[in-house]
Amino acid sequence: MAECHPVGFQWVVEARARGATVLHVDPRFTRTSALASRHIPIRAGSDIVFLGAIIRHLLENELNFKEYVLAYTNASAILEPGFRDAEDLDGLFSGFDPQGRTYDSLSWQYEGVPVEAAAGGSQSGNGPLNTIRDGHPVEIQRDPTLQDPRCVLQVLKRHFSRYTPEVVEQACGISPDDFATVADALARNSGRERTGAIVYSVGWTQHTVGVQFVRSAAIIQLLLGNVGRPGGGIMALRGHASIQGSTDIPTLSDLLPGYIPMPHAIRDPHLAGFIEKTAAKTGFWGHMDAYMTSLLKAYYGDRATAGNDFCFGHLPRVSGDHSTYQTTVRMLDGGVQGFMLLGENPAVGSANSKLHREAMSKLEWLVVRDLVEIESAAFWHDGPEIRSGEMRTEDIGTEVFFLPAAAHTEKEGAFTNTQRMLQWHHKATEPEGDCRSELWFFHHLGRIIREKLKDSQEPRDRPIQDLEWSYPERGPLTEPSAVDVLREINGWGPDRQPLNGFTELKADGSTTCGCWIYSGCFARGVNQTARRRPGREQSWVAPEWGWAWPMNRRILYNRASADPAGRPWSERKRYVWWDEGKGEWQGHDVPDFPKTKRPDYMPETGALAEHALRGDEPFIMQADGRGWLFAPSGLADGPLPTHYEPHESPFENVLYEQQSNPVRQVFNRQGNEYNQGSRHPYVMTTYRLTEHHTAGGMSRTLPLLAELQPEMFCEVSPALARERGLTHGDYATIITARAKIEARVLVTERIPPLRVQGQVIHQVGLPYHWGSRGLSTGDSANDLFSLVLDPNVHIQETKAATCDIQPGRLRRRRR
Amino acid sequence: MATQPRMGFFTDSSICIGCKACEVACKEWNGLEADGLDFLGMSYDNTGRLGADSWRHVAFIEQRSAAGDVRWLMNSDVCKHCTEAACLDVCPTGALFRTEFGTVVVQDDVCNGCGYCVPACPFGVIERRERDGRAFKCTMCYDRQRSGLAPACSTACPTQSIQFGPLDELRVRAQGRLAEVQAEGAQGARLYLADDDNGVGGAGAFFLLLDRPETYGLPSAPRATTRDLAGMWRTAALAAGLIVAGVAAAFAGDRR
Amino acid sequence: MLKPPVWKPEIAWYFFSGGLSGASAVLALGARVAGNRALARSALAGSLLGAAVSPPLLISDLGRPARFLNMLRVAKPTSPMSVGSWVLAGFGGCAAAAAAGEFLGLLRPLGRLAEVGAAALGLPLSTYTAVLVANTAVPVWHESRHELPIVFGAGAAASAGALATLLTAAPDSGPARRLAVLAVLVEVAAVAVMEHRLGPLGEPYREGRAATHKQVGAVLLLGGAALLALGRRRRLALSLGATMVLGGALSERFAIFRAGNPG
Numbered sequence A: 001m002a003e004c005h006p007v008g009f010q011w012v013v014e015a016r017a018r019g020a021t022v023l024h025v026d027p028r029f030t031r032t033s034a035l036a037s038r039h040i041p042i043r044a045g046s047d048i049v050f051l052g053a054i055i056r057h058l059l060e061n062e063l064n065f066k067e068y069v070l071a072y073t074n075a076s077a078i079l080e081p082g083f084r085d086a087e088d089l090d091g092l093f094s095g096f097d098p099q100g101r102t103y104d105s106l107s108w109q110y111e112g113v114p115v116e117a118a119a120g121g122s123q124s125g126n127g128p129l130n131t132i133r134d135g136h137p138v139e140i141q142r143d144p145t146l147q148d149p150r151c152v153l154q155v156l157k158r159h160f161s162r163y164t165p166e167v168v169e170q171a172c173g174i175s176p177d178d179f180a181t182v183a184d185a186l187a188r189n190s191g192r193e194r195t196g197a198i199v200y201s202v203g204w205t206q207h208t209v210g211v212q213f214v215r216s217a218a219i220i221q222l223l224l225g226n227v228g229r230p231g232g233g234i235m236a237l238r239g240h241a242s243i244q245g246s247t248d249i250p251t252l253s254d255l256l257p258g259y260i261p262m263p264h265a266i267r268d269p270h271l272a273g274f275i276e277k278t279a280a281k282t283g284f285w286g287h288m289d290a291y292m293t294s295l296l297k298a299y300y301g302d303r304a305t306a307g308n309d310f311c312f313g314h315l316p317r318v319s320g321d322h323s324t325y326q327t328t329v330r331m332l333d334g335g336v337q338g339f340m341l342l343g344e345n346p347a348v349g350s351a352n353s354k355l356h357r358e359a360m361s362k363l364e365w366l367v368v369r370d371l372v373e374i375e376s377a378a379f380w381h382d383g384p385e386i387r388s389g390e391m392r393t394e395d396i397g398t399e400v401f402f403l404p405a406a407a408h409t410e411k412e413g414a415f416t417n418t419q420r421m422l423q424w425h426h427k428a429t430e431p432e433g434d435c436r437s438e439l440w441f442f443h444h445l446g447r448i449i450r451e452k453l454k455d456s457q458e459p460r461d462r463p464i465q466d467l468e469w470s471y472p473e474r475g476p477l478t479e480p481s482a483v484d485v486l487r488e489i490n491g492w493g494p495d496r497q498p499l500n501g502f503t504e505l506k507a508d509g510s511t512t513c514g515c516w517i518y519s520g521c522f523a524r525g526v527n528q529t530a531r532r533r534p535g536r537e538q539s540w541v542a543p544e545w546g547w548a549w550p551m552n553r554r555i556l557y558n559r560a561s562a563d564p565a566g567r568p569w570s571e572r573k574r575y576v577w578w579d580e581g582k583g584e585w586q587g588h589d590v591p592d593f594p595k596t597k598r599p600d601y602m603p604e605t606g607a608l609a610e611h612a613l614r615g616d617e618p619f620i621m622q623a624d625g626r627g628w629l630f631a632p633s634g635l636a637d638g639p640l641p642t643h644y645e646p647h648e649s650p651f652e653n654v655l656y657e658q659q660s661n662p663v664r665q666v667f668n669r670q671g672n673e674y675n676q677g678s679r680h681p682y683v684m685t686t687y688r689l690t691e692h693h694t695a696g697g698m699s700r701t702l703p704l705l706a707e708l709q710p711e712m713f714c715e716v717s718p719a720l721a722r723e724r725g726l727t728h729g730d731y732a733t734i735i736t737a738r739a740k741i742e743a744r745v746l747v748t749e750r751i752p753p754l755r756v757q758g759q760v761i762h763q764v765g766l767p768y769h770w771g772s773r774g775l776s777t778g779d780s781a782n783d784l785f786s787l788v789l790d791p792n793v794h795i796q797e798t799k800a801a802t803c804d805i806q807p808g809r810l811r812r813r814r815r
Numbered sequence B: 001m002a003t004q005p006r007m008g009f010f011t012d013s014s015i016c017i018g019c020k021a022c023e024v025a026c027k028e029w030n031g032l033e034a035d036g037l038d039f040l041g042m043s044y045d046n047t048g049r050l051g052a053d054s055w056r057h058v059a060f061i062e063q064r065s066a067a068g069d070v071r072w073l074m075n076s077d078v079c080k081h082c083t084e085a086a087c088l089d090v091c092p093t094g095a096l097f098r099t100e101f102g103t104v105v106v107q108d109d110v111c112n113g114c115g116y117c118v119p120a121c122p123f124g125v126i127e128r129r130e131r132d133g134r135a136f137k138c139t140m141c142y143d144r145q146r147s148g149l150a151p152a153c154s155t156a157c158p159t160q161s162i163q164f165g166p167l168d169e170l171r172v173r174a175q176g177r178l179a180e181v182q183a184e185g186a187q188g189a190r191l192y193l194a195d196d197d198n199g200v201g202g203a204g205a206f207f208l209l210l211d212r213p214e215t216y217g218l219p220s221a222p223r224a225t226t227r228d229l230a231g232m233w234r235t236a237a238l239a240a241g242l243i244v245a246g247v248a249a250a251f252a253g254d255r256r
Numbered sequence C: 001m002l003k004p005p006v007w008k009p010e011i012a013w014y015f016f017s018g019g020l021s022g023a024s025a026v027l028a029l030g031a032r033v034a035g036n037r038a039l040a041r042s043a044l045a046g047s048l049l050g051a052a053v054s055p056p057l058l059i060s061d062l063g064r065p066a067r068f069l070n071m072l073r074v075a076k077p078t079s080p081m082s083v084g085s086w087v088l089a090g091f092g093g094c095a096a097a098a099a100a101g102e103f104l105g106l107l108r109p110l111g112r113l114a115e116v117g118a119a120a121l122g123l124p125l126s127t128y129t130a131v132l133v134a135n136t137a138v139p140v141w142h143e144s145r146h147e148l149p150i151v152f153g154a155g156a157a158a159s160a161g162a163l164a165t166l167l168t169a170a171p172d173s174g175p176a177r178r179l180a181v182l183a184v185l186v187e188v189a190a191v192a193v194m195e196h197r198l199g200p201l202g203e204p205y206r207e208g209r210a211a212t213h214k215q216v217g218a219v220l221l222l223g224g225a226a227l228l229a230l231g232r233r234r235r236l237a238l239s240l241g242a243t244m245v246l247g248g249a250l251s252e253r254f255a256i257f258r259a260g261n262p263g
């Protein structure tokens, strides 16, 4: 966190000064470890064993927050009798299809509450949990004594029963003492009086089981009562500025704004059916019709009417997996004509970057909008393959358009940062030359295309003709106003007055809203995201700094900060509570709960949306109002986290016959060979340096940053250096089945060898910032990696793979 | 300006995260150039030292105890703005002067590049720039201070490892912080140059270190050379006397 | 981590030329008082020569003539370089006036007065450079601050004596030779004491460029002094001896310069 989120890390430093214990679990001793109370090195890719053992520790020693767990989680829910756990099937859950390498998750359900088949673009195998079937409510069976062998808590207990400290030592290389330090600290800092937070980032996600790493943390936090309470939670430290914003209003292939799935080309012809299949009817997803209609109104304006299904048919649709790596593979096979690359540098930043460079050479055209001519724009005339002669410019047919982009300093807009907070930023200076903002580019691109299609009679052009595209242009650059866009995102009512929040959205087409979760960011006609009242001038929750979705809530599910009766769990941790006198929820934050719903509220049979949830069910986005220890829907690779080895690992899975995630996405093809046998004996992992940014386009090009880390290097322990004859300061060559790269050698005690399964394992650390252009150039770590992905979100496994390392430079072929 | 207190830096290395924001902010504000894409292999330090184009320098020290515990010390070094500033004392042109904030600043339009300040500084801070032959170092952001702003480096520092303020307040604060750090068990923690009782008569920029100053490349007993200047002049007078005596003796025996 | 000095070798030459001219002025005054006009003339010439080459040496180190003028913006007693600059400026004026009086017959009375002035300023001129280097944080210089002025003063006197010997006919050069011999002995002794007292800090004098300069210097100084002492009035022996002393004094300046400024 100190490395990659140094500004946010100041609060960790402050917390430490106030007595907090900070534990850092990471293969390397980093700048974060330097300021932590304790650093615990771990073998990359083994965290589920570690986290699973914490879960076991909490359950076996009854250290969980029992009232919380019983009332607020699905611990008591009874599962289908047909459910088989990974413990029963040696690493597989019931429903596995070995041919298609997928799961049918029908057996992972609460008893008697089956879910629907997959809807929309969801690849997770099944639709949402729904406690309303054909208009009839179905009851979730519960055992409040938590003793039923089929209740979630018992299943959980059995699932993690073999995740012992001894197995942690075996798999992670963490001693029982170190394990106890972490487990005790977490347990001690949880409960009524205290809370603990878990912070993670891509050290947990870039694995073929990445999503399940995070699920493990969620289970721990639910067991400890650390969700919805101040000082608790799971903090995903996100990446680029506004990368949170670009999932909320997504640049993802399978989502519409506000986490509404993309409709499917064949399965979703009509709005009503789409909503029926994709949204739970209980909880706040019960209003998806209102969110969706308002979104369509934002897209198509007056053309969207109840009569034409609000132009639902105009929406683009998915027909399969269109995620980035899948697209690259199609590109390699000649299946993609054109590619627009905006603010991304896959020739350096994507796993198996060499393959990306090759893929782009198969395109007909490529548009790159970036601040500088990055590697992805220059691969055809100045890439490693051109230099080595593997590719010749003459042979590349791709027509490349490079369009200079305006940087964030040259445009206004809102960043949505890691804690869901939107913060407005102003333009500091006009863009130079031809540099233009994304907003300008897309506005004018749309305008010109619409101009061209104005008179078309083709039905296929209707979606574009019907678009609402009336953004006023301003200034000599004819720039649309980002404020206007924010207003559209916030939404308005029939009087075109800004809405004050998503609860005002209607399904009848009378409201417009570009992203339902952002509704309220322009409440009362004020750009709420531009608020900058200093923290010292307001309450400690600081609600008047920026604006957080939804409804400016700073902590999600904060109803859970009070007990079932609505009283704070403790005075120390008082946050949101029921005020019987006023008949309202009160709090330091905006209560994440219907304001006047009493703690003892019981829904009537057949109630819908939020009305179907009880007054003591805080998880209002879930169909059952509970935090999910066990996930009956939404995951492609199992309802409970299970330890699998990384796709490339020098070790066998100590826990199961099943070695790696059975449903991970593999790509057996030329150029993507996987390491096999014992030729790659070391674990390698990649990471960032404070001094550089991601693929380097914004840091290796700047003299003052480039000089701070001027060369690609690898980090190895003194023991590995001895074993392989590597010399500090010299060069080494790192080798995988995909590629060889060279790097300077930094011998350091900060990347200690670990003892795993009785043998010493060395890890090689590689920053991934380098590429062939800019002031500081070097080989890309990503050339070494393969395409192998998590099945839920298709993230690449760049945190754990295997490699060999040899002293000396790489002998390069030169043209 | 009689009421203007002496301003200073308290650099608390115990909360430095080595982000180098201070280095970059300083270069940005002061228009300093990058000084080389050199991989030094000194842990994460590729700046190496303070110099004419690096007025902040973050040192990284990796340590491993006998028990195997790893420690990574980081400290952002800077000009100490000494009370007895040897650089200023020896400057023949008056280019170096003491500001109303009690800091030591070079006027680059006056500096003639004589280079005397360079070996005079007991901390090896000030340096003559190759490009234009003049001497440069931290100004404690004299220009910013004059417009009521805090220095660029302390403003950029995310963890308040660099604290800027009236020196006497900082000194009090530092005592408190030292007690905290020691209570947390940091045995080697100490303040460096935090009072007037040292060879430079006190420093405008002082530090909380977790180990011996030498570990960070700082002298444990810095001394302003000019403290000994009077003695040197006396010896020079003696030497002059010897010349006179020698000449006198040479003629005394003259038997031409 | 100290920064090494950034001075160019010109500065070592200047240590030599400044000392030479300063001590020459003292010698000239001595000769004048003793009524040895021939010696006075050659010592004056020596002081003028030194005064003439010194500023260019300094300017060459600074890079631009205008930069030397900055030295005279202020007078700072805490800065030996400032003191030295004023001394050099004053000395230069006196030496020029004295030479004008003696050699061109211009304003002779004033010239005589200037000779006194040059001698008075010549004393600090031949020793301040020692203070200048000692007044740094460079340990090998700073820690020899009790010897360096003696070394520099003696070196200045030795070179002044040697140069005057070269420029004066043997019958008149006796005092110059005696001065040179005496000064060489003092210098060599002072260097030995300095090295001894420096202890481990004296490392540069035992290895590397400074050590070479020092050894060459010592050989030349002692050899030259021996020739001056024993050479009677043999022209060749005296010239050789004087040249050797000059070379030795220069070499010793380089030794000290390089000890603190390995370059």
Ligand SMILES: Nc1nc2c(c(=O)[nH]1)N[C@H]1C(S)=C(S)[C@@H](COP(=O)(O)OP(=O)(O)OC[C@H]3O[C@@H](n4cnc5c(=O)[nH]c(N)nc54)[C@H](O)[C@@H]3O)O[C@H]1N2
Binding pocket: A001, A003, A004, A005, A025, A026, A027, A028, A030, A042, A043, A044, A045, A046, A047, A200, A201, A202, A203, A204, A237, A238, A239, A240, A685, A686, A687, A688, A689, A690, A691, A692, A693, A694, A695, A799, A800
């Ligand atoms: N300075 C700087 N800041 C950045 C960025 C940058 O490039 N430079 N990038 C931004 C972006 S896009 C992102 S996504 C974030 C990422 O922020 P982080 O996730 O913090 O970034 P990384 O350095 O990639 O990975 C974090 C750590 O994971 C460790 N790690 C590797 N494998 C494992 C494992 O299996 N288990 C565990 N427990 N740890 C493991 C690595 O050693 C590394 O120290 O940072 C953002 N901030």
Ligand SMILES: Nc1nc2c(c(=O)[nH]1)N[C@H]1C(S)=C(S)[C@@H](COP(=O)(O)OP(=O)(O)OC[C@H]3O[C@@H](n4cnc5c(=O)[nH]c(N)nc54)[C@H](O)[C@@H]3O)O[C@H]1N2
Binding pocket: A202, A206, A239, A240, A342, A343, A344, A345, A346, A348, A349, A350, A351, A369, A370, A371, A372, A374, A405, A406, A407, A408, A438, A686, A687, A688, A693, A694, A695, A696, A697, A698, A768, A781, A782, A785, A798, A799
């Ligand atoms: N091995 C390995 N690979 C990784 C990771 C890892 O940890 N290890 N991390 C992964 C992660 S988390 C990420 S996020 C990716 C990042 O990888 P990429 O997104 O491919 O790399 P960036 O360098 O961040 O690319 C962003 C580009 O946007 C440009 N840019 C900046 N502002 C603007 C703008 O306003 N408009 C436009 N048009 N362009 C702009 C920048 O100049 C830069 O070139 O890398 C991934 N790859």
Ligand code: SF4
Binding pocket: A004, A005, A006, A007, A008, A241
């Ligand atoms: S670059 Fe921006 S987001 Fe990243 S740490 Fe700095 S301020 Fe925070």
Ligand code: SF4
Binding pocket: B079, B080, B081, B082, B084, B085, B086, B087, B088, B104, B120, B121, B122, B123, B124, B125, B126, B137
């Ligand atoms: S630290 Fe050095 S440069 Fe800074 S004031 Fe002191 S003597 Fe001068």
Ligand code: SF4
Binding pocket: B087, B090, B091, B092, B093, B094, B095, B096, B106, B110, B111, B112, B113, B114, B115, B116, B117, B118, B128, B134, B135
């Ligand atoms: S180099 Fe410049 S600042 Fe340093 S002493 Fe000489 S004139 Fe003064």
Ligand code: SF4
Binding pocket: B025, B026, B027, B029, B030, B055, B056, B078, B137, B138, B139, B140, B141, B142, B151, B152, B153, B154
């Ligand atoms: S005070 Fe100003 S000049 Fe000095 S180091 Fe900080 S930013 Fe640079």
Ligand code: SF4
Binding pocket: B015, B016, B017, B018, B019, B020, B021, B022, B023, B058, B074, B075, B076, B156, B157, B158, B159, B160, B161, B162
């Ligand atoms: S900005 Fe602060 S935390 Fe970062 S390196 Fe400098 S002193 Fe350390």
Ligand SMILES: [Mo]
Binding pocket: A202, A238, A239, A240, A243
């Ligand atoms: Mo990221």
